[in-house]
Amino acid sequence: MKTVICPGSFDPVTKGHMDIIERASRLFDKVVVAVLNNSSKNPCFTIEERIGLLKETTTHLKNVEIETFDGLLVDFAKIKGASAVVKGLRAVTDFEYEFQMSMINKKLCPEVETIFLNTSQEYMYLSSSVVKQIAAAGGDISLFVPEEIRDKIVDRLLNM
């Protein structure tokens, strides 16, 4: 039974995140989506909102569960019995930060691997920050977030 962790802030979840979660769910027996509960990152969406949006977009993925964590990612991975952390890599710009994180995590906990999946080409440019900027300015985010949560994201950002 291979369990992996897909960690992130998911503020909010985008089609880019869903691409990675769906592909991980096809590769591994169980995927734990780990939502960082860290107020120092000052997220727009509360932890409950971020979890709610992820639950709504992953109902079709029977081997995916949504959880929250704080503290160290590798500690959470150990608690969940996960053998790896799966992260999406968009462009070269992501590489340096993600590489550093993976090296630190390896030092902290050698038995938890980091696996990078290249983001699918159509989502190379996409981030939660871009989605928030477009929605807050009244733009159309249909291309960037799952349809079933689009209106919730728009309502929330227009009423901030």
Ligand code: PNS
């Ligand atoms: O979506 P994000 O904001 O890029 O996700 C970043 C995340 C949650 C993967 C990263 O911030 C993280 O792992 N935080 C937990 C703290 C930790 O374990 N840091 C690594 C050692 S310094």
